[in-house]
Amino acid sequence: MGAPLADRIRPQTLDEVVGQEHLLGQDKVLRRMIESGNIPNLIFYGPSGVGKTTVASIIARKAGKKLYKLNGTTASTADIREVVEGCNTIEGIGGVLLYLDEIQYLNKKQQQTLLEFTENGSITLIASTTENPYFYVYNAILSRSTVFEFKPVPPEKVAEAVNRAFLRAGEAFEGGLSIQEGVCGYLAHACGGDVRKAINAVEMLALAAGDGGKVTLEDAAQVAQRSAMRYDRDGDAHYDILSAFQKSIRGSDENAGLHYLARLLEAGDLISPCRRLLVIASEDVGLAYPQAVAIVKACVDSAMQLGLPEARIPLAQAVILLATAPKSNSAIVAIDAALADVREGKTGEVPAYLRDGHYGGAQKMGHAIGYQYAHDYKNGYVRQQYLPDPLKDRVYYHFGSNKTEAAAQAYREKLLRESE
Numbered sequence: 001m002g003a004p005l006a007d008r009i010r011p012q013t014l015d016e017v018v019g020q021e022h023l024l025g026q027d028k029v030l031r032r033m034i035e036s037g038n039i040p041n042l043i044f045y046g047p048s049g050v051g052k053t054t055v056a057s058i059i060a061r062k063a064g065k066k067l068y069k070l071n072g073t074t075a076s077t078a079d080i081r082e083v084v085e086g087c088n089t090i091e092g093i094g095g096v097l098l099y100l101d102e103i104q105y106l107n108k109k110q111q112q113t114l115l116e117f118t119e120n121g122s123i124t125l126i127a128s129t130t131e132n133p134y135f136y137v138y139n140a141i142l143s144r145s146t147v148f149e150f151k152p153v154p155p156e157k158v159a160e161a162v163n164r165a166f167l168r169a170g171e172a173f174e175g176g177l178s179i180q181e182g183v184c185g186y187l188a189h190a191c192g193g194d195v196r197k198a199i200n201a202v203e204m205l206a207l208a209a210g211d212g213g214k215v216t217l218e219d220a221a222q223v224a225q226r227s228a229m230r231y232d233r234d235g236d237a238h239y240d241i242l243s244a245f246q247k248s249i250r251g252s253d254e255n256a257g258l259h260y261l262a263r264l265l266e267a268g269d270l271i272s273p274c275r276r277l278l279v280i281a282s283e284d285v286g287l288a289y290p291q292a293v294a295i296v297k298a299c300v301d302s303a304m305q306l307g308l309p310e311a312r313i314p315l316a317q318a319v320i321l322l323a324t325a326p327k328s329n330s331a332i333v334a335i336d337a338a339l340a341d342v343r344e345g346k347t348g349e350v351p352a353y354l355r356d357g358h359y360g361g362a363q364k365m366g367h368a369i370g371y372q373y374a375h376d377y378k379n380g381y382v383r384q385q386y387l388p389d390p391l392k393d394r395v396y397y398h399f400g401s402n403k404t405e406a407a408a409q410a411y412r413e414k415l416l417r418e419s420e
Helices: 029-036 052-063 077-088 108-119 139-143 155-172 183-190 195-207 217-223 236-250 254-266 271-288 291-306 312-324 330-343 403-418
Strands: 042-045 066-071 096-101 124-129 146-149
Touching: 029 052, 042 052, 052 066, 052 096, 052 124, 066 077, 077 096, 077 108, 108 124, 108 139, 155 183, 155 195, 183 195, 183 217, 195 217, 236 254, 236 271, 236 312, 254 271, 254 312, 271 291, 271 312, 271 330, 271 403, 291 312
Parallel strands: 042 124, 042 146, 066 096, 096 124
Antiparallel strands: none
């Protein structure tokens, strides 16, 4: 069986790599580093199929080093030591470059073994990971490496690779493939920035083209269905989308909020947006529109009872409501300020007159004596110290400028005036 199409047309030079202009464009740091031939330890971070392995192979050839490849999912400490032994062979005279894919799957002991040999210069390491290296890679390796982030390839660049792949795949057909208009553009957009995924789709379409070599848009849609979703419920993409979801609603952009909701729902994730909407109702809308909590809770309950696809309707309602509502973060600011004091040990004794007096002997201990029952006073308010003595003047909550909180502030000021 021949090599996959993606391997047969893999770029051999930096100029053939599609995308990653921020790293490989003229005068960019990584490109200058590669062209110098002096390669430090590197970590390539980014989604699958965007050129990390390809660039590592080009670097190895450019640097004149013997290239070894290991995968973190299967590599052992013995495999790493075997690579190091290659430094003492004729092939390793020019140096050894280890390309370690999915480094995040190595345990701490394995990463420490790797550190030992990268630190003494035995090998040059280029590691790749689809997860944030600052969360998954041993700090000592991070401090001795330079991290470069690879990004999803934009559709116009993916289209270049797709066209090249169709030309190569068409060599097996007399007269080439007959490709319906719109197929290349569809694949370029549907792959979610993953060039390898797009090329694999081309290969499948070529295999299914039959004797006539016809490739239709309908076939392309079947091959590439849902492939634009780059999503992992435990990975960076998940948290990036949720972060953008909340920040869009906080920023009163209902269209962006609906977009990120759609991405979450299309990936089959119903729980995450429901939880985040409940948070937003209190964190970002809060006291500016207190009723939002009850309305969003009702929308979330409806969504959970309906399930997908109908759940999209009440959740869209919640997104639009929250995005277009007035905003206030006064509640979260207040509780976080209070928590900061508690965590720093700024507490103090509960005033004696506020302590529980509903048990025998409480009054002998001075508990609950002198407490002023607010309902016995005009407007149900009486001036009284409730905070412990060390914090008696502390202010955690500051009224927001929105209509609801401004009204509450005016009412508070009225109570204070009339209690004088």
